[in-house]
Amino acid sequence: xxxxxxKQYLEDNPEIQEKIELYGLNLLNEVISDNEEEIRADYNxxxxxxxxxxxxxxxxxxxxxxxxxxxxxEVGEKAVGSKLTRLVSQREDITVREIGLPTGPDERYLxxxxxxxxxxxxxxxxxxxxxxxxxxxxxxxxYDLVLSPNQVSGNGDWAQxxxxxxxxxxxxxxxxxxxxxLPTIPPLYILSDGTIAPVVHLFIKPIYAMRSLTKGDTGQxxxxxxxxxxxxxxxxxxxPGYAFDSAYKFLFxxxxxxxxxxxxxxxxxxxxxxxxxxxxxxxxxxxxx
Amino acid sequence: xxxxxxKQYLEDNPEIQEKIELYGLNLLNEVISDNEEEIRADYNxxxxxxxxxxxxxxxxxxxxxxxxxxxxxEVGEKAVGSKLTRLVSQREDITVREIGLPTGPDERYLxxxxxxxxxxxxxxxxxxxxxxxxxxxxxxxxYDLVLSPNQVSGNGDWAQxxxxxxxxxxxxxxxxxxxxxLPTIPPLYILSDGTIAPVVHLFIKPIYAMRSLTKGDTGQxxxxxxxxxxxxxxxxxxxPGYAFDSAYKFLFxxxxxxxxxxxxxxxxxxxxxxxxxxxxxxxxxxxxx
DNA sequence: ATCGCCTAATAGGCGAT
DNA sequence: ATCGCCTAATAGGCGAT
Numbered sequence: 281x282x283x284x285x286x287k288q289y290l291e292d293n294p295e296i297q298e299k300i301e302l303y304g305l306n307l308l309n310e311v312i313s314d315n316e317e318e319i320r321a322d323y324n325x326x327x328x329x330x331x332x333x334x335x336x337x338x339x340x341x342x343x344x345x346x347x348x349x350x351x352x353x354e355v356g357e358k359a360v361g362s363k364l365t366r367l368v369s370q371r372e373d374i375t376v377r378e379i380g381l382p383t384g385p386d387e388r389y390l391x392x393x394x395x396x397x398x399x400x401x402x403x404x405x406x407x408x409x410x411x412x413x414x415x416x417x418x419x420x421x422x423y424d425l426v427l428s429p430n431q432v433s434g435n436g437d438w439a440q441x442x443x444x445x446x447x448x449x450x451x452x453x454x455x456x457x458x459x460x461x462l463p464t465i466p467p468l469y470i471l472s473d474g475t476i477a478p479v480v481h482l483f484i485k486p487i488y489a490m491r492s493l494t495k496g497d498t499g500q501x502x503x504x505x506x507x508x509x510x511x512x513x514x515x516x517x518x519x520p521g522y523a524f525d526s527a528y529k530f531l532f533x534x535x536x537x538x539x540x541x542x543x544x545x546x547x548x549x550x551x552x553x554x555x556x557x558x559x560x561x562x563x564x565x566x567x568x569x
Numbered sequence: 570x571x572x573x574x575x576k577q578y579l580e581d582n583p584e585i586q587e588k589i590e591l592y593g594l595n596l597l598n599e600v601i602s603d604n605e606e607e608i609r610a611d612y613n614x615x616x617x618x619x620x621x622x623x624x625x626x627x628x629x630x631x632x633x634x635x636x637x638x639x640x641x642x643e644v645g646e647k648a649v650g651s652k653l654t655r656l657v658s659q660r661e662d663i664t665v666r667e668i669g670l671p672t673g674p675d676e677r678y679l680x681x682x683x684x685x686x687x688x689x690x691x692x693x694x695x696x697x698x699x700x701x702x703x704x705x706x707x708x709x710x711x712y713d714l715v716l717s718p719n720q721v722s723g724n725g726d727w728a729q730x731x732x733x734x735x736x737x738x739x740x741x742x743x744x745x746x747x748x749x750x751l752p753t754i755p756p757l758y759i760l761s762d763g764t765i766a767p768v769v770h771l772f773i774k775p776i777y778a779m780r781s782l783t784k785g786d787t788g789q790x791x792x793x794x795x796x797x798x799x800x801x802x803x804x805x806x807x808x809p810g811y812a813f814d815s816a817y818k819f820l821f822x823x824x825x826x827x828x829x830x831x832x833x834x835x836x837x838x839x840x841x842x843x844x845x846x847x848x849x850x851x852x853x854x855x856x857x858x
Numbered sequence: 859a860t861c862g863c864c865t866a867a868t869a870g871g872c873g874a875t
Numbered sequence: 876a877t878c879g880c881c882t883a884a885t886a887g888g889c890g891a892t
Contacts, residue, residue, distance in 0.1 A: 318666070326669030328761040331733040336718070336753035338671050341882040342871050350671060351883075353869060358677065359669040365651070366658050366665065376655065377607070380615030380648040382627050382639060383867090388647065420871055421876090428868070429625070444620040456875090456877055464625035472617040536870070538880055545867090549878080631888050632864040640866075642886060672884090709888055710859090717885070745860055745892090825887070827863055834884090838861080863890080873880080 283438050283445075283470050289403065290468060290478055291514050297478055298515070299399045300407050302560065304391075304480040305509040308411075309563050311367045312505060320502050320567055323359040323486070326352075327499030348492055349417060352500050356415035356486040360505065361386050364484065365411070379471065383430040383464065385412035390477055404476040408469055414485045417500065418493060425483050425508060425550040426536050432548070433479050433513035434463035447513065450523065452548055454533035461532065461548040467513040483508040489568075502567045508552055509561040528554050572727050572734075572759050578692065579757060579767060580803050586767055587804070588688045589696050591849065593680075593769040594798040597700075598852050600656045601794060609791050609856055612648040612775070615641075616788030637781055638706060641789050645704035645775040649794065650675050653773065654700070668760065672719040672753065674701035679766055693765040697758055703774045706789065707782060714772050714797060714839040715825050721837070722768050722802035723752035736802065739812065741837055743822035750821065750837040756802040772797040778857075791856045797841055798850040817843050 290297050312319060338351040365387045369376040377390040388410050397405035412431050416422055434447025445466045452461045468478040485506035491497035510516075516523045522531060531554040535547030556562040579586050601608060627640040654676045658665040666679040677699050686694035701720050705711055723736025734755045741750045757767040774795035780786035799805075805812045811820060820843040824836030845851040 322667050323669045325761060326671060329668075329670060329758060331727065332755045332758055333671055333753075334733040335735050336672065339883055340871090341869085341884090343879090343881040344873065345871065345882090349871070351870080352671060353884095354671055354673065355669040358667045358673075362651075362654070362676075362678075363667040366655060366667070369655050369659075378611050378647045378652040378655070379618075380612045380644040381618060382615060382622055382641060382643055383625070384643065384647075386868095387651075389651075414870085416870070426870075430867085438620065444623040446624050454877070457879085464622075466621045469618060469621055472614060534878055536879060536881095540880095547869095628866055629888090630865040630867090630886085632862090633890065634865090634888065638888070640887080642867095675885095703887085705887070715887075719884085743860070746862085823861055825862060825864095829863095836886095860892080861890105864888095866886090868885085869883090871881095873878105875877080 281438065281441065286470065286476050287436060287468060287514070291519050294515055294519050296400050296403060297512060298559070300396060300478060301480050301509045301511065303396065303399055304407065304409060304482050305507060305561065305563065307368065308364060308482060308484065308507055309565070311364055312565055315367055316567065319360060319363060320569065322363065323355060323502040324499070326355045326359070327501060330499070349419070349490060350500060352417065352488055353415055357386055357413045360484055360486050361411065361413040365389065379408070385410045385431045387411040390471070390475070404478065406475050406477045408477040408479045409482065410465070410479055411482045411484060414483055415488065416485065417488050418490055422485070422487050422506065423552045424533070425485070425510070425552065426547050427550055428547050429462055429464045429545060431465070432463035432481065432510070433465035433467045435513050435517045436466040436468070448517065449544070450517065452532045452534055454530060457534050459534045459546050460543050461546060462544045463513060465513070479512050481510045481512055483510065505565045505567050506552065507563040507565070508555060510550055510555065511558070522558055528557060530554055570727065570730065575759065575765050576725060576757060576803070580808050583804055583808050585689050585692060586801060587848070589685060589767060590769050590798045590800065592685065592688055593696065593698060593771050594796060594850065594852065596657065597653060597771060597773065597796055598854070600653055601854055604656055605856065608649060608652060609858065611652065612644060612791040613788070615644045615648070616790060619788070638708070638779060639789060641706065641777055642704055646675055646702045649773055649775050650700065650702040654678065668697070674699045674720045676700040679760070679764070693767065695764050695766045697766040697768045698771065699754070699768055700771045700773060703772055704777065705774065706777050707779055711774070711776050711795065712841045713822070714774070714799070714841065715836050716839055717836050718751055718753045718834060720754070721752035721770065721799070722754035722756045724802050724806045725755040725757070737806065738833070739806065741821045741823055743819060746823050748823045748835050749832050750835060751833045752802060754802070768801050770799045770801055772799065794854045794856050795841065796852040796854070797844060799839055799844065800847070811847055817846060819843055
């Protein structure tokens with residue numbers, strides 16, 4: 281049970297976890313800056329290619345779609361999300377491994393680097409990168425993340441050897457409403473070769489403009505990218521326990537699911553305005569041409 | 570409308586399209602062979618990590634699940650699919666770009682290489698790789714692919730400049746039943762910089778064993794990987810028109826969707842036993858330890 | 859061997875308050 | 876500003892015939 285020992289160490293030394301979370305955040309920020317041109321070009325290429333998909337677009341969905349918007353989810357997942365994973369893997373001192381897991385976010389990989397070794401004072405040279413792409417257009421909120429249980433880690437207790445890790449349910453109290461949220465991800469993994477891999481949760485939020493609304497133009501083009509680092513389960517629920525700190529009230533708010541969704545599977549909202557108060561965990565990058 | 574000119578060229582020279590399809594197939598095969606160890610290790614790591622997800626597994630789905638199987642979709646998509654994309658991008662003479670598109674398969678990217686330039690006699694140096702991961706366990710067929718409309722290209726007519734590309738609906742006649750299938754992907758793209766990118770459709774089929782069934786063991790481990798190259802829309806429906814050739818009867822069979830699915834959105838089955846007759850388009854790689 | 863019955867998980871637009 | 880109403884698209888296990 282080297283798991284419990286290492287979890288305890290991370291719990292007792294929250295500045296270590298914070299360092300590697302900011303390392304991941306800054307890494308994505310750097311990679312975006314270094315490749316801004318390519319990201320914008322490939323994202324906006326979807327508009328140029330309109331004749332190739334216009335007769336078979338992803339169909340309107342949800343409640344009362346206005347009809348002038350095209351679901352743009354996959355453009356961001358590929359031209360930003362997959363691309364950044366490749367670009368990260370090409371960095372000089374970084375090694376990437378796609379470790380098998382039956383659930384998790386869009387992009388997930390073990391990232392190994394001597395930089396992590398020195399940031400953690402030799403505790404580990406690896407982190408489990410959990411990166412999800414969260415696109416929005418001009419009609420949805422650009423200041424929150426809607427997260428599924430499989431995208432958030434919890435306190436990660438592992439009491440019985442045969443029992444596996446377990447997370448506590450959290451009551452999410454918003455200004456008007458409340459719900460339960462049950463994160464399903466452990467705060468760290470111990471791999472078969474002994475690698476200690478704390479989980480780092482990053483979110484990439486491509487924000488697109490609907491040019492029909494602003495410029496009398498057409499297409500949905502990349503406007504901004506927001507980056508966010510959400511603390512892992514130990515930081516959120518153990519030490520320092522941001523989720524329970526009144527300084528960060530409404531960090532979590534109820535998500536987008538309706539009452540037909542099973543209580544324990546509901547998504548939660550993370551408010552970037554509040555997350556930003558915890559530290560330099562939110563970045564906005566202008567991607568407009 | 571350089572599109573029509575280039576489409577015509579490819580249609581008139583089906584051996585060119587075939588060459589790049591086999592190039593893509595062999596590329597994936599090589600990359601798997603060269604990295605067999607890593608792929609197997611990362612895939613099977615999901616079993617070692619059982620304690621980390623056992624309390625929050627992906628839930629059983631579909632009709633009458635037996636209860637001893639765990640949805641293993643994402644293990645294959647990441648430890649095989651995403652991994653192969655990264656490994657391809659690391660090849661010496663290959664460049665990868667994640668071109669934005671609102672629909673398509675799991676992995677899609679523009680692949681540029683001098684090898685393509687010479688294979689096509691200078692027609693183009695690039696192909697649009699459309700790669701989908703299709704996992705199965707011991708209780709599903711290992712000899713067919715179930716393909717969504719967004720994973721298959723069609724004849725790709727582009728008549729009116731403003732009209733965009735259009736594909737013909739196909740009637741799929743199986744031994745017992747029939748359905749309509751409407752592919753939604755064009756056989757080639759012309760990018761904003763003039764790049765001609767014929768679409769190459771490849772399928773990676775990780776086959777896992779349920780060790781509880783065979784060895785009195787536990788876990789779902791990688792057993793084989795099948796690779797398949799499905800001809801693009803020009804080859805299938807124009808020239809030579811494999812879909813209509815009685816030598817390849819039942820290449821397509823009805824898919825897995827039920828009658829509630831809109832007629833034009835139904836998936837189709839591609840029979841690997843028949844596909845194999847078209848040429849060396851199916852490969853099986855033993856991945857058992 | 860054929861084929862379709864059947865449901866989890868993801869995602870974010872947009873209205874109601 | 877809050878929050879939940881609401882639906883497309885993907886996927887493959889497994890039974891019925």
